[in-house]
Amino acid sequence: xxxxxxxxxxxxxxxxxxxxxxxxxxxxxxxxxxxxxxxxxxxxxxxxxxxxxxxxxxxxxxxxxxxxxxxxxxxxxxxxxxxxxxxxxxxxxxxxxxxxxxxxxxxxxxxxxxxxxxxxxxxxxxxxxxxxxxxxxxxxxxxxxxxxxxxxxxxxxxxxxxxxxxxxxxxxxxxxxxxxxxxxxxxxxxxxxxxxxxxxxxxxxxxxxxxxxxxxxxxxxxxxxxxxxxxxxxxxxxxxxxxxxxxxxxxxxxxxxxxxxxxxxxxxxxxxxxxxxxxxxxxxxxxxxxxxxxxxxxxxxxxxxxxxxxxxxxxxxxxxxxxxxxxxxxxxxxxxxxxxxxxxxxxxxxxxxxxxxxxxxxxxxxxxxxxxxxxxxxxxxxxxxxxxxxxxxxxxxxxxxxxxxxxxxxxxxxxxxxxxxxxxxxxxxxxxxxxxxxxxxxxxxxxxxxxxxxxxxxxxxxxxxxxxxxxxxxxxxxxxx
Amino acid sequence: xxxxxxxxxxxxxxxxxxxxxxxxxxxxxxxxxxxxxxxxxxxxxxxxxxxxxxxxxxxxxxxxxxxxxxxxxxxxxxxxxxxxxxxxxxxxxxxxxxxxxxxxxxxxxxxxxxxxxxxxxxxxxxxxxxxxxxxxxxxxxxxxxxxxxxxxxxxxxxxxxxxxxxxxxxxxxxxxxxxxxxxxxxxxxxxxxxxxxxxxxxxxxxxxxxxxxxxxxxxxxxxxxxxxxxxxxxxxxxxxxxxxxxxxxxxxxxxxxxxxxxxxxxxxxxxxxxxxxxxxxxxxxxxxxxxxxxxxxxxxxxxxxxxxxxxxxxxxxxxxxxxxxxxxxxxxxxxxxxxxxxxxxxxxxxxxxxxxxxxxxxxxxxxxxxxxxxxxxxxxxxxxxxxxxxxxxxxxxxxxxxxxxxxxxxxxxxxxxxxxxxxxxxxxxxxxxxxxxxxxxxxxxxxxxxxxxxxxxxxxxxxxxxxxxxxxxxxxxxxxxxx
Numbered sequence: 032x033x034x035x036x037x038x039x040x041x042x043x044x045x046x047x048x049x050x051x052x053x054x055x056x057x058x059x060x061x062x063x064x065x066x067x068x069x070x071x072x073x074x075x076x077x078x079x080x081x082x083x084x085x086x087x088x089x090x091x092x093x094x095x096x097x098x099x100x101x102x103x104x105x106x107x108x109x110x111x112x113x114x115x116x117x118x119x120x121x122x123x124x125x126x127x128x129x130x131x132x133x134x135x136x137x138x139x140x141x142x143x144x145x146x147x148x149x150x151x152x153x154x155x156x157x158x159x160x161x162x163x164x165x166x167x168x169x170x171x172x173x174x175x176x177x178x179x180x181x182x183x184x185x186x187x188x189x190x191x192x193x194x195x196x197x198x199x200x201x202x203x204x205x206x207x208x209x210x211x212x213x214x215x216x217x218x219x220x221x222x223x224x225x226x227x228x229x230x231x232x233x234x235x236x237x238x239x240x241x242x243x244x245x246x247x248x249x250x251x252x253x254x255x256x257x258x259x260x261x262x263x264x265x266x267x268x269x270x271x272x273x274x275x276x277x278x279x280x281x282x283x284x285x286x287x288x289x290x291x292x293x294x295x296x297x298x299x300x301x302x303x304x305x306x307x308x309x310x311x312x313x314x315x316x317x318x319x320x321x322x323x324x325x326x327x328x329x330x331x332x333x334x335x336x337x338x339x340x341x342x343x344x345x346x347x348x349x350x351x352x353x354x355x356x357x358x359x360x361x362x363x364x365x366x367x368x369x370x371x372x373x374x375x376x377x378x379x380x381x382x383x384x385x386x387x388x389x390x391x392x393x394x395x396x397x398x399x400x401x402x403x404x405x406x407x408x409x410x411x412x413x414x415x416x417x418x419x420x421x422x423x424x425x426x427x428x429x430x431x432x433x434x435x436x437x438x439x440x441x442x443x444x445x446x447x448x449x450x451x452x453x454x455x456x457x458x459x460x461x462x463x464x465x466x467x468x469x470x471x472x473x474x475x476x477x478x479x480x481x482x483x484x485x486x487x488x489x490x491x492x493x494x495x496x497x498x499x500x501x502x503x504x505x506x507x508x509x510x511x512x
Numbered sequence: 513x514x515x516x517x518x519x520x521x522x523x524x525x526x527x528x529x530x531x532x533x534x535x536x537x538x539x540x541x542x543x544x545x546x547x548x549x550x551x552x553x554x555x556x557x558x559x560x561x562x563x564x565x566x567x568x569x570x571x572x573x574x575x576x577x578x579x580x581x582x583x584x585x586x587x588x589x590x591x592x593x594x595x596x597x598x599x600x601x602x603x604x605x606x607x608x609x610x611x612x613x614x615x616x617x618x619x620x621x622x623x624x625x626x627x628x629x630x631x632x633x634x635x636x637x638x639x640x641x642x643x644x645x646x647x648x649x650x651x652x653x654x655x656x657x658x659x660x661x662x663x664x665x666x667x668x669x670x671x672x673x674x675x676x677x678x679x680x681x682x683x684x685x686x687x688x689x690x691x692x693x694x695x696x697x698x699x700x701x702x703x704x705x706x707x708x709x710x711x712x713x714x715x716x717x718x719x720x721x722x723x724x725x726x727x728x729x730x731x732x733x734x735x736x737x738x739x740x741x742x743x744x745x746x747x748x749x750x751x752x753x754x755x756x757x758x759x760x761x762x763x764x765x766x767x768x769x770x771x772x773x774x775x776x777x778x779x780x781x782x783x784x785x786x787x788x789x790x791x792x793x794x795x796x797x798x799x800x801x802x803x804x805x806x807x808x809x810x811x812x813x814x815x816x817x818x819x820x821x822x823x824x825x826x827x828x829x830x831x832x833x834x835x836x837x838x839x840x841x842x843x844x845x846x847x848x849x850x851x852x853x854x855x856x857x858x859x860x861x862x863x864x865x866x867x868x869x870x871x872x873x874x875x876x877x878x879x880x881x882x883x884x885x886x887x888x889x890x891x892x893x894x895x896x897x898x899x900x901x902x903x904x905x906x907x908x909x910x911x912x913x914x915x916x917x918x919x920x921x922x923x924x925x926x927x928x929x930x931x932x933x934x935x936x937x938x939x940x941x942x943x944x945x946x947x948x949x950x951x952x953x954x955x956x957x958x959x960x961x962x963x964x965x966x967x968x969x970x971x972x973x974x975x976x977x978x979x980x981x982x983x984x985x986x987x988x989x990x991x992x993x994x995x
Contacts, residue, residue, distance in 0.1 A: 428695040
């Protein structure tokens with residue numbers, strides 16, 4: 032391995048070190064605050080090293096990994112999400128029944144898995160990354176194990192994830208049998224020379240899509256989403272909604288780009304069918320939901336359906352659209368979960384919608400933050416969610432994928448209903464007094480509020496001035512292409 | 513640049529209202545009033561400055577401002593006004609000032625946030641009237657939606673939640689279809705010319721296949737006729753109008769509906785001229801159906817605000833019919849109708865709001881004989897009822913007369929049917945007048961007549977409507993040179 036390759040991998044090594052550092056800190060009996068601060072600094076260090084090694088990119092580390100601008104963009108997004116999730120975790124776990132220290136080890140391991148996914152160019156690294164991500168998640172979801180829904184959610188996720196991993200492996204094996212290689216580019220070459228795509232490849236890809244669809248909670252593999260979002264602690268749920276999905280989507284996108292899947296008609300049909308059903312059922316299931324965590328789960332199903340519409344064209348505009356959409360979505364969902372975390376009481380999460388009644392008149396700041404996030408999810412202008420949806424529609428219209436595009440439009444009108452329902456609850460008259468929680472750590476509360484402010488400013492900033500970020504995304508995606 | 517300032521004044525004024533209400537609720541009102549008055553002054557100044565130039569037939573675009581916004585998509589911040597935009601902006605700030613004034617006493621709770629929403633709605637509306645970049649247009653189209661939704665949701669009447677949802681979802685559905693059309697147009701134009709842009713003037717040169725033009729135009733049309741509203745898509749309007757607070761109804765009827773008409777005139781007709789000619793007969797027919805249907809529904813209502821809302825459906829039918837007659841004279845009538853309907857219906861909503869403030873009901877069967885206790889209000893109500901049914905001397909007469917003259921050249925039978933709408937309008941207007949102000953008094957309470965503040969509002973509206981009736985030339989001068 033050359034020096035350049037080592038340098039390119041530096042951020043990932045720092046990320047891997049993070050969990051070891053936390054283990055050592057626990058061994059030396061350090062407290063929650065120390066671990067939290069160290070974890071935060073380690074993540075900052077990862078970002079710093081990414082900036083530091085930027086000139087070495089792109090680097091291919093044969094045969095498993097490729098560190099290019101695309102990987103750096105998504106890894107950066109993942110690390111950003113983890114920074115925020117980690118910050119919110121402090122005030123949430125500090126007051127909870129369970130000792131929170133091992134939590135950080137699991138979070139960083141899981142992050143490493145997601146980061147590996149973004150840079151993998153081989154089935155082996157794909158699988159390792161995915162498993163690293165999921166195995167840590169099993170424990171994370173059931174972390175507050177004395178709670179009612181936690182273990183149920185954890186076991187559900189464990190069983191389904193194990194099952195779909197088996198499908199993934201089988202699919203990989205079939206493609207290996209067809210192409211004789213597990214390397215993305217080698218598979219692409221083999222496919223390119225073949226006259227037409229073999230049924231073996233088609234079956235293999237479909238089986239792989241089961242695992243990917245499960246991770247992204249796409250219909251019909253979405254059944255776990257609501258239960259897991261509800262049962263998991265909110266920081267973990269926000270982690271699943273952002274980091275895990277970004278990682279998996281990144282590898283799916285890279286796989287599709289390398290193999291030029293957009294030329295394969297039957298695969299595109301499969302994906303558009305999945306997209307259409309995800310958009311429809313996600314939005315319909317969310318309509319009557321009274322639990323805000325479950326509602327966000329269903330809305331995330333719909334949002335990944337939208338994202339697949341950007342995936343369909345398979346050109347650079349589609350990748351840009353997907354990257355922008357993921358950034359906007361990640362920020363939005365972090366805000367929403369941040370609000371839930373801030374409002375959660377010691378023994379109960381703030382998940383029932385009735386708790387939010389009249390919140391605007393009680394706590395205007397939190398309510399406005401949540402309202403902005405919901406408007407962004409609904410894709411209303413001034414927010415980044417609007418530009419994201421616009422971008423996705425642009426990609427879809429350019430490809431003339433009329434059916435998915437029309438479904439997108441119709442279902443987002445349906446979706447509007449439940450977002451408006453929450454907003455009207457926030458602004459309604461009768462207010463339920465939320466118990467004043469004792470602020471144990473004013474510093475971390477202040478930090479969490481600051482994080483929310485920064486996120487909202489980013490959301491509005493990208494919504495009003497997308498020109499500040501789009502060239503950046505384009506530049507990143509160009510590195511290594 | 514002055515056009516940008518118009519919007520900035522409203523947006524920042526709105527923020528200030530919200531923030532200042534924390535320490536002084538009274539400040540919010542004054543800031544809001546100042547913001548709209550500043551904008552009104554700017555507009556009047558532009559009118560005085562450029563109104564002459566237009567008459568001489570020089571450049572139809574008086575002021576233009578363009579700067580890059582999202583260059584990678586070919587989106588620019590392009591705003592400009594011509595005579596049509598100028599008229600609509602004047603109307604916006606005229607009614608905007610009155611909206612602030614008529615909320616003066618009505619809104620007691622959360623006034624800061626209220627004026628924030630009011631000003632942001634106005635900002636969205638004025639943005640729609642000046643935007644010449646299709647993306648920017650869509651952007652403002654949506655921006656006016658959320659604050660209006662909140663106005664209905666928070667300060668509305670009993671059934672406000674339902675009305676607010678319905679308003680938002682109807683409009684957004686149309687808006688998204690329009691967005692699809694904008695995107696298709698963008699790509700077709702880009703493929704033809706090689707330069708991808710949302711700019712109005714570049715898109716005007718797009719050559720469209722007839723079938724593509726038809727579909728793309730339908731996307732625009734649906735968004736605009738929902739806002740207008742045209743008959744099968746009107747059902748959000750009575751709910752939203754009747755549940756909204758007085759200022760909300762005033763803005764909805766006076767301005768929001770006009771954005772639909774403006775959209776058709778500004779975008780649909782120039783961009784898809786052939787396709788628009790093809791559907792002209794159907795559009796006129798639906799317009800005529802709207803005229804008659806709205807009038808009949810208005811006749812049957814017992815809720816005074818719903819009644820006025822249905823008269824809007826009827827009057828907007830004239831607008832649609834007039835636009836698709838494709839006659840110069842009808843188009844002038846349409847612009848007159850836009851202005852006079854904004855004033856007369858706005859005034860009726862203000863009156864309804866005042867009555868509701870005193871009697872705490874909107875049910876006209878519980879009213880009656882109000883003239884004896886409130887002669888001044890009765891007199892003014894009589895004036896605007898007469899305006900609404902199209903009595904000469906008042907502005908609406910000129911408008912509807914011109915529209916009918918234009919449509920008569922285009923289609924005789926539809927014009928005959930449309931004219932019966934005038935008869936119906938006499939029916940429902942007189943019925944309303946009779947039930948509310950005449951007849952035996954049902955209410956023994958002593959009601960106070962209009963106050964000085966209310967007098968100012970109603971007097972300005974009355975002067976405006978009479979002035980437009982006697983000297984409509986000032987509006988037409990601005991539209992005449994459109995071609």
